[in-house]
């Protein structure tokens with residue numbers, strides 16, 4: 001099937017489709033027994049990301065089981081700092097760890113030169129997926145948005161309050177700009193190359209956008225994302241871009257009007273009525289079921305699915321969660337949700 005005729009792409013292009021396309025953020029992962037099996041055979045998480053045989057396999061798993069309308073290539077947002085030369089590793093049971101940037105001198109050690117060589121396995125995975133996926137399934141590439149990636153680069157891992165990164169940004173904003181700028185350049189090149197290798201749309205994850213006051217949100221989230229999107233569009237004007245500025249509340253409207261994104265991923269807290277009135281006239285919306293409702297199941301799950309569908313189905317809309325699916329999600333709840341959404 002031609003890309004432009006796929007359900008997901010039609011929705012991304014602003015069409016109100018006959019039913020909502022559905023995929024789930026983090027759909028390949030620990031809630032699937034087949035993922036846990038492949039994961040155990042790999043030599044750590046990054047090995048899974050950089051071994052095309054394994055990455056193709058885990059990307060295909062949720063498609064085989066559920067037949068989602070879109071497939072997101074298996075990788076992680078932290079492959080970008082890794083490709084630039086920062087030390088990145090995943091501690092079992094803990095999560096990502098990085099040797100943190102402590103001063104602007106540490107930035108000089110990071111280089112764009114090896115980006116595409118380092119990412120060659122990811123590009124190969126995309127190319128193989130393009131061949132293997134069912135003909136109607138859309139292939140999504142992705143990257144982290146600059147701020148979310150930089151938060152890990154400075155904090156050295158996940159953080160509760162982003163105190164180091166925010167203090168750096170507020171006390172030496174020009175330095176902070178330089179770090180963000182490097183990630184803008186790397187991410188633009190990376191996403192363009194993902195498209196060249198088969199990605200039919202790309203999503204930028206700004207998972208930690210919701211912690212800034214408005215001036216900083218504009219400077220370090222909106223503006224950098226806008227530059228990446230413009231960079232992609234200058235080469236691939238017809239490839240839709242999805243942006244997920246999680247947690248930004250009312251500021252979602254700036255992202256809708258100014259970012260250049262074709263679609264916005266809505267987080268769980270956003271009112272679907274507000275999104276229908278203020279965002280959907282400008283962009284396609286994607287979301288926003290609470291992943292924990294999908295864990296709990298039952299009546300509240302059903303009512304929440306119905307509400308999202310009834311509020312958002314009159315415009316361009318893609319059904320998804322408001323954040324990634326969590327490992328304890330029962331598979332039967334995912335099957336149940338799919339039936340409800342597909343009618």
Ligand SMILES: Cc1c2[nH]c(c1CCC(=O)O)Cc1[nH]c(c(CCC(=O)O)c1C)Cc1[nH]c(c(CCC(=O)O)c1C)Cc1[nH]c(c(C)c1CCC(=O)O)C2
Pocket residue numbers: 024025026027028029030039045072073074075076077078094095096142158205207323324
């Ligand atoms: C912040 C962030 C990261 N990674 C990502 C984000 C943005 C989205 C979000 O907010 O959830 C994005 C991501 N990470 C992963 C994907 C793969 C594709 C998919 O969505 O199926 C995607 C799109 C695989 C992964 N990335 C990770 C796993 C689990 C690793 C394992 O198997 O042990 C997977 C499947 C590890 C990871 N990677 C990251 C963290 C904080 C962790 C540890 C927490 C966790 O385990 O969920 C960084």
